[in-house]
Amino acid sequence: MIGIDLVQSTAETLMRKAAIEIPDDYLAGLKTAAAAEDGDLSSFVLEAMLENYAAAKEDSRAMCGDTGCPRWYVKMGNEARIDGGPIALEAALRRATASATSSVPLRPNRVHPLWRTDHDNNVGIGAPEIEYGFEPGGDWIDLVTVHKGGLFGTDYRMLFPSDGIQGIKRFFLDSLVAFGKRGLACQPAIIGIGLGGSKDACMVLGKRAACLRVVGDRNPDAKIAELEDELKDLGNNIGMGAMGFVGKSMVIDCNIEVGYCHTGGMQMSVHAFCLSSRRAVARIYGDGRVAYRTDPQWFTDYQRRETVEWPQAQTKSG
């Protein structure tokens, strides 16, 4: 049985880590981009960002003043039991979000869309979002917090089979060029792409591809992995870099996730996880151990399952 106080204290630690510590995979990716960048202004910007990550960690302060919109992804092993059940879990995550907003501090970004009411704690109607996944075997829960930033850099379009890869490339470039101007997308970023599903599923897949997969990770489908490489290169050859200045750093990595869609369509969404790609993860085991990491390991074979039943043998291996 996993205690609810442990869930809340772990969640508060995650909120702090996400806001302050740039994940290692993204940092390494940005260093590689900075080394390759030859645009004067773009280079200056990337060097300033690297200094900024160090300053954030050293001073224990948020790396960006816009600390994004905190949200939670909870993945539960099939044998996990939480004291008080899922209702208590949700309350603990909401309490942790509110308390970390003043203790870190984070910017209280969340307001009512019409009345602009601000509770000054990042909690409100539907906020923070809490999404769930399950995994065969295991008595653990994974808590993942993502504080995605940015009002810019995300778009959706209904494409069709006849648009093909050429159409995918066009919409990908359109999204980067449109939102990259003046650096509105806060590039270079991890770009997530959702293909297929339905409109809502496509947005969810793309956002998760951006926020729940790490730099260097590749889709298990070899041809999709190739497309990820190709789109990354395409984005970095626009001639645009950080802040929309002349350069070649737009995409730190490109991650694609797919879902089966209507036979006549090919939905596509594009999501930019910004320069402050805030994510932090902890696994809480049934015996109370807590292990922190930065890789959500969200997209397992089980999460991408495509057959009617998940084979029993795999269920048992956990």
Added chain:
Amino acid sequence: MATGPNKIRLSTNPTDDAIAALQIGDIVYLDGTIYTAREGVYMRVIEDRVDLPLDLPAVSAANFHCSPAATQHDDGSFVLGAVTATASFRFSKWIGRWLAASGAKLIIGKGGMSPEDYRDHFVPNGAIYLTTVGYGTGALLGRGVKQVRELHWKKELGLAQAMWVIEVENFGPFIVESDVAGNSLFERENAKIAANLEAAYEGTKPAVLKRFGETDDRKDEMI
């Protein structure tokens, strides 16, 4: 970088000469006092005609388009961690009247404003635009904050939209985006990038189903 850009220390109440000496692409660090004001403050002052709660521009001529990651304790003290700008183009409808009402000489934000805003509002008021870097050097900017002096309209506007008055030292980096003549760094860069766009799009094709309001002129600045 072999030759870095110019780095300049600038007062938050700069002289006309100091402003005129700045060139687009220069790196600026600020000393003095800044205040935050964005849509909440603009609407309150310009549309609702509420009096300014402080003496502008005497206190400060530097308006930061920003909401800090900060909180106020029950005893009235402040904790301010990181500060980062928000995108300025959305404030275009108020900026002319704001520059006139506040006497601001430095508008600090994300992404600059349109060439028309510079021509019609900034140049006549002797103001320039400084863009933050990154975006998101929030921790570096946080280091330049000496203290929060005042917080106005917290109750009316909430922490994010309230007017924060902040004492700063060596506060930066910022990049000069528009100069006193209204030249824009983003525009200059955009024009250079536009020359390569056709090549970048080679091997792609337009979507079979068009959307309303679409432009195919990718040289457009979109704002």
